[in-house]
Amino acid sequence: MSTRREAVRQALTGSSGFRSAQDLYADLRAEGSKIGLTTVYRALQALSDSGEVDVLRTDDGEAVYRACDTESHHHHIVCRVCATAVEIEGPTVEKWAAEMGAQHGFRDVTHTVEVFGTCANCSR
Amino acid sequence: MSTRREAVRQALTGSSGFRSAQDLYADLRAEGSKIGLTTVYRALQALSDSGEVDVLRTDDGEAVYRACDTESHHHHIVCRVCATAVEIEGPTVEKWAAEMGAQHGFRDVTHTVEVFGTCANCSR
DNA sequence: CCATTTTTGACAACCATTTTCGTTTTCGCG
DNA sequence: CGCGAAAACGAAAATGGTTGTCAAAAATGG
Ligand SMILES: [Zn+2]
Ligand SMILES: [Zn+2]
Ligand SMILES: [Zn+2]
Ligand SMILES: [Zn+2]
Numbered sequence: 151m152s153t154r155r156e157a158v159r160q161a162l163t164g165s166s167g168f169r170s171a172q173d174l175y176a177d178l179r180a181e182g183s184k185i186g187l188t189t190v191y192r193a194l195q196a197l198s199d200s201g202e203v204d205v206l207r208t209d210d211g212e213a214v215y216r217a218c219d220t221e222s223h224h225h226h227i228v229c230r231v232c233a234t235a236v237e238i239e240g241p242t243v244e245k246w247a248a249e250m251g252a253q254h255g256f257r258d259v260t261h262t263v264e265v266f267g268t269c270a271n272c273s274r
Numbered sequence: 275m276s277t278r279r280e281a282v283r284q285a286l287t288g289s290s291g292f293r294s295a296q297d298l299y300a301d302l303r304a305e306g307s308k309i310g311l312t313t314v315y316r317a318l319q320a321l322s323d324s325g326e327v328d329v330l331r332t333d334d335g336e337a338v339y340r341a342c343d344t345e346s347h348h349h350h351i352v353c354r355v356c357a358t359a360v361e362i363e364g365p366t367v368e369k370w371a372a373e374m375g376a377q378h379g380f381r382d383v384t385h386t387v388e389v390f391g392t393c394a395n396c397s398r
Numbered sequence: 399c400c401a402t403t404t405t406t407g408a409c410a411a412c413c414a415t416t417t418t419c420g421t422t423t424t425c426g427c428g
Numbered sequence: 429c430g431c432g433a434a435a436a437c438g439a440a441a442a443t444g445g446t447t448g449t450c451a452a453a454a455a456t457g458g
């Protein structure tokens with residue numbers, strides 16, 4: 151793990167919710183780093199490949215990344231206002247997805263689940 | 275509904291699984307239509323706004339569209355080889371998502387769920 | 399018909415991401 | 429150390445899906 155890559159990891163870990171590559175690049179530059187945008191992309195690619203960070207696409211196609219507290223399979227409920235994310239475990243939904251797959255003759259079933267809402271703070 | 279827009283709708287309805295705007299454009303041109311790419315995008319935008327088609331982003335950021343048999347809320351299980359999609363109803367997952375939201379104090383809870391697998395055909 | 403509005407499509411602009419490539423840093427080993 | 433290979437880096441250019449622009453074409457309706 152190079153110094154640059156570690157910096158990207160920390161920038162991501164130190165923020166809550168999803169951040170885009172451009173966001174993280176701006177953050178790092180703002181705090182004085184001379185890192186290049188290309189390197190931010192490479193670091194995020196590596197972190198994503200190794201499963202250390204979660205990546206998904208926003209509705210407008212931008213890739214956003216998130217460092218989770220645990221590396222085991224789980225999901226999130228995300229506030230659509232402040233983007234705060236709570237990690238949730240879901241035996242129910244895991245079982246449901248597996249059953250759906252079996253029922254329709256699909257093998258190696260995986261799934262993506264995202265839950266959105268307005269958090270207690272933001273709905274006040 | 276203009277003729278062009280209707281043509282896009284039919285091109286989408288007539289194919290199974292998710293199709294990109296560029297795919298549909300190529301199809302329409304191949305069958306002799308003089309439609310422009312811009313119009314395809316505009317038609318898909320309109321169809322998506324009206325809830326007639328489903329849109330999601332692939333892992334590489336491309337928007338893909340699908341005409342569903344029903345307009346009510348449902349999910350899909352998609353073959354990762356041939357992209358065939360089966361529509362599934364899930365009271366279980368609907369309830370689960372709502373409960374998760376309530377449990378953490380979130381309001382107006384929505385969710386996105388996609389299930390992937392290898393279909394019976396493709397796993398032979 | 400004519401005036402007004404809507405739709406269309408060629409082309410340019412956009413912008414996140416990837417590629418390229420020459421430079422810099424790191425690493426292994428004598 | 430010293431030195432050569434290998435990896436990491438960053439600036440700039442290229443890529444590619446999508447959106448904006450704008451003048452022409454088509455529908456509308458009086
Ligand atoms: Zn919030
Ligand atoms: Zn799960
Ligand atoms: Zn299949
Ligand atoms: Zn649902």
